[in-house]
Ligand SMILES: [Zn+2]
């Protein structure tokens with residue numbers, strides 16, 4: 001199941017909502033360049049479950065960086081990876 005959590009950047013104080021996890025049809029992956037999170041539709045098969053998979057799936061629509069399962073979420077304002085993520089999700093989705 002995917003979720004959306006209220007998040008605060010530790011470096012610039014920016015508040016934003018971060019999508020995490022994955023559901024039955026889509027999974028959130030992050031851009032290696034700008035940290036943008038994109039829900040990638042995988043048709044019911046979770047990405048990255050096999051070691052021989054490349055671990056990335058497509059291009060970021062904003063900067064054309066790689067969307068990677070190994071990329072970390074970043075602040076959309078300053079690109080910091082030091083984020084305070086609320087433990088309680090504000091939205092859950094399938
Ligand atoms: Zn920031």
Ligand SMILES: [Zn+2]
Nearest residue numbers: 031034060063
């Ligand atoms: Zn990007």
